[in-house]
Amino acid sequence: MLFRDATLADGRVRDVRIDGESIVDVGTGLDDDGETIDADGKRLLPGMIDAHVHFRQPGFPHKETWLTGSKSAAAGGVTTVFDQPNTEPPTVDAAGYERKAELASASLVDYAINGGVTDDWAPEELLEKPIGALGEVFLADSTGEMGIGTGRYEEAVKRAHDAGVPITVHAEDAALFDESVIDRTDPDAWSAYRTAAAEIEAIRHACRVAADLGARVHIAHTSTPEGVEATSEAGMTCEVTPHHLFLSRADLEELGTFGRMNPPLRSEDRRESMLRLLADGDIDIVATDHAPHTRTEKDAGIWDAPSGVPGVETALPLLLEEARNGRLGYDRIRDVTAANVADIFGLEHGGRIEAGNRADLVLVDPDASVPIRGEDLHSKCEWTPFEGRRGVFPELTTVRGCVVFRDGEFADVAGRNVRR
Ligand SMILES: NC(=O)N[C@@H](CC(=O)O)C(=O)O
């Protein structure tokens, strides 16, 4: 297959030839010997590698399944996902890993299965499995109540570091949550409760522990500029979610409990700073923390609704909309959604359009901006916190050379475990 006259992230116009699972040539005037896709005026980007999703199986197939989650991924230009361990059973031992691996074989996109840490985890057998990362390691309870103490955290970092496995940390310190707001019932109460200081302090602590052990950790869903600064000062990496880039406490009146997640939405000032830090190169990657719950589950009081919002299908479209408006470069989008992710999580031959790399590709018409509608998305939960905002959705997505999504249709192809 040949993409003819595609505009790459850096602005070069090139032909890109793929053969089997790989990109074999990037050049000009390449011969076509099979299907040719006219990519004139379109952007060809490496597929997004989403280092943080919750596809909910085993345990919660009413929220999401590997099939629905991976369709949502493919339609949003995501070609690899890292699934988090807070399923039921949690992915904390060999049996938990194997159970998830069976179900994950239904995925249309490639995937990695992360291992988790609880007081009941079985580190030896878990770390012998080909896990994507150890994480998210929960320093406070979130969905699944897998929060651990600092002694266990140190043990986990030590073991994963020795095993050469990347570590992803959910950094919040429950001791710094503001108990004085628990009588409030408005949706902003969650943001007031799970304070910015609780995240910032936990990030500092998580990085300090890792640095003392000579290890490297990656901080999940960083929601504060102070947290970003703490990570880079410590020589660690961090991710930001689309919701912390594009939503803030100012949206909570409209979103209600559908805007509840951990860490919570922050002030409009902090949101703007996060977007600037992303554009300037100070935030390493964007990961979605795709965390679907049903409408019925979310439609509860602010203290009872589960935390989490879907996002795997809308992340790249929202970023491409920023590019369309000139607020973010395409090369930066390539780095934070693909190239840097491949580097941080050790995915060889991924994340860049170069001869010899995996043919994980996304073709988009950069001007095809449309309003985002929950009912048009493919996640089982059928709602989005970005309802009505604009996004630029892909026309075509390939995973290792297979067209998995094209003009609204999915092919029946099999995703693979990237660590196998
Ligand atoms: N982010 C969330 O609010 N929820 C996530 C868990 C998590 O990532 O903390 C979930 O699994 O629902």
Ligand SMILES: [Zn+2]
């Ligand atoms: Zn988390």
Ligand SMILES: [Zn+2]
């Ligand atoms: Zn998460």
